[in-house]
Amino acid sequence: MSTDSTDGIDGHVTEEITVTVNGEAVTAEVEPRLKLSDFLRYECDLHGVRVGCEHGVCGACTVQQGGRTVKSCLSYAVQADGAEIETVEGLASEDGTLHPIQEAFHETHALQCGFCTSGFVMATKELLEENPDPSREEIETGLADNICRCTGYQNIYEAVERAAEAMED
């Protein structure tokens, strides 16, 4: 971990950070103002991290940092130095088998345009890790920080319940 600021790229102040992303260590020189969401999208090429509002309302950029969900548009990459990040790209098995949450979203038609979907999947992951059998009210609370503009949420409830069942088995 480096804490020294340097005049790295074209005269811009940069810092070297190392972040573990989906189990892999990534080291990069970044400007202190680089948002974590942009670091993941552009430096790590993880396009499943989506940017919908950049002010923390829509939740499309939700990832897990240290096992807890964060909105990656609300923090800077330098703040994630040394952290472990998990994105939607880290969920499916290497053989391509979908994670039970992904599978449940597919089976219940809990996505349409899909722009919010990785955020919902990551929020659902945290919800089910903390509460493997949530009630409708608990699902509502757990997903209240994410906005979906296409599906109307009913199928998202179904997806969470189906995923909870699948993960229990």
Place this chain on the structure above:
Amino acid sequence: MSSSQPAEADAEVESESESFTGQGLPRVEDHRILTGEAEYVHDITPENCLHMALVRSMHAHAEIVDIDTSEAEAHPDCELVLTAEDLKADYNPMPTGVGRVKIGGTGEAVELPEWSLADEKARFVGEPVALVVASSRYAAEDVADLVDVDYDTLEAVADGMKAREDEVVVHESIGTNVVDHEHIEFGDPDAAFDDADRVVEGEYSWGRISGVPLETAGVVAQYDDEADSFDIDCNIQLHTLVDETIYETLGYDADDVRVNVPADVGGSYGTKIAIHRYCCLAAMASQQLERPVKFEEDRLENLQGGDMHSSDREYEVRLAVDDDGTMRGLDVWFVDDFGAFPRYPINQVLKPLSVLTNSYEIEDVSYEYDLVLTNKTSQTAYRGFGVDPHIYALEMIVDEAAREIGTDPTEFRRRNLIRPEQMPYTLPSKNIYDSGDYPATLDRIQEIVEDERDGGLLDPEVVAAKREEGKYRGVQPSVIIEPGVSGSDWTDRQRSNRDALEERSREEVEELPEHLRAEISEDGTVRAFLATDSSGQGHQTLVSQLLADELEVLPSDIEVGYLDSVDAPTEYGSAASRMAVMLSGATVGVAEELVRNLEELAADHWSVSTDDVSYQDGSVELIDGDDSLSLAELAAIDADGDERRTRASYDYDHPATELEEFDEALTGKLPVYPTAAFGSNAPIVEVDVETGEVEILTFHTVRDCGTMLNPMIVEGQAHGGIAQGVGAALLEEFGYEANGQPQAITLFDYLLPSIENVPKIEMEHTETPSPFTETGAKGVGEGGMIDAPASIATSINAALEPLGLDEPADRIPVAPDHLRKKIRDREQ
């Protein structure tokens, strides 16, 4: 080219089924989205790419005295700065919706050009004044901050009704804000209003809302110096139709401007039809720099000046009614606020003519509107395309009339419903409802409401107890129509000489078909290509399941991709609930053509007549012989031939094209929507009279969209539409201060419904196939948004009826402060 990737998980569903159409097949689009592999336009960043940012006006109305770009240009990361002066030297203004405005109705026509950057004057907050290009979006914003614009501010007008007075004129060159006006009468409304026992009047407001897709506008433009042509990746909707707004602005031929939309777009709901400004600006910058230029709109830009707002309206409505409960005449007058420019394409004021009287039989109708300009973001389309406010205003006046004549509002509605024996039913405005039993759907929703009174949410004891707590429950059932499957000819009405329409012949009408191509690959799989773009509606799934049935193969044997604007014919594409109907029709057509081709190919191969061969189960068999050719074998044979018979393309004609019944509407450029999905709603609402907050406890709905090709997608569309309708009814609004400053520029101010706001939706379906369409399907993409606000508003009125309030839901959104004020005004 993006293609579908059939998922393994579908294999089980496939093996159990005989027909895929009509089944809720999970979507082929999902896998790539769920794993983060989908490529939306924001994900495209070519090598050597530069980034654009825009300098936007912070004033609603201001002369641009001077733009000093020197400091910006001196920034080490700056690659380019352009202003309107630079654009005017090399390019054209953007096409507008009313074309030339006639001053005073009969005077000389005047041009109303809109340049992609503000020219001499800024006319709304957020209007782009200059563009800058730099090495990254971060750097571009640094550079944009250094552009120094000297403004001389002017008084602004941000209210449509006030704008009609022309005290402040948005475009001094035309001297008026009223750029279009029309008064159309059907039947004899004057006589109906004179004869009726009484006339009921109401005034209603519909606030400025919009689709607000989670994915903002995005574009990556690359100019090719050698070919003198452009490649533009963007998330525009209707890209084969509105590409003319791009190439005309650039001053190029259509073939030199390739507009490509990725397979995945993060929502549009109509609102991305008018984002061509960004495509043009990025293309111009790319041409100047001979490097790719990317623009990603941010959310603040999107909400304040992103060319994505829909219209707002003020209605004055009258209903002539007899004391026995007969609706005699309807008179609708309204002002529609365009914002600063009449954007192309427009016409949200005309589509309501296709459902002029909703589900009611009223023969004598007057329809009149003013289109006005104000210092607000220009309007674009939004799901429902202007029908939603019309239905809302109409249902409100129907409620009011029921109260005035002292009859039950549901019985009043029932008495005036169009009956099944009248189908197909021609409206006074000449559009035709294809099929449906409206009284039956009202009966069903009433049964559901009665069940709720019997120990459910509306149990009288519960309702009384809740009322003691200050929580008022209520519901008002209604029957609502969703017009589907637009053609296009009528959308030119506001650019046509209307006096000449009476002389117009049927031959002059051009209705747009939908195009589909299919070909057999060497491995025997089928590839199909859509000429449209998609933003989450599942077109790839739909085509693969229909084509699988038609060709008697599995959906996983089919890949569906998209054509760009150059490869695709100019067709109308994805809008107005067209796709299920148009794509299913095109799929049947292309499959039939392909089968004919394959039979000919096999017959030639065996040197027999086509009568001796037969296509079935994905191969051609030799009748009375022991031979067959698989699709892969046919593709191999075809590869050696002169003409490719393993390829076919088909244009499915718009359903109104061959039907004489629509001739009068078509020749008169009146909106033609040949499918009428319908249904009944009964949202049970609870109003807290202390806070004015409305909670929807359950949204009951019974819906009929003809043949359901994929019930899962049909339900998904309805869920999403109702959720947007809930947002429109209760939460969303682009408010403006009187000086034109927008009040909702973050998602903290523009409130989108979250999982906490959208109620449980209890949905039932009936299936009345359309007699006008190939598969019996009706359009379904705008339902919910069209009908939920009206139903929620009338249910709020019903809930608060015990307080004796006069139509408390007389504005959309019915926000808590509005209801609180209504309730407190009454208490005082």
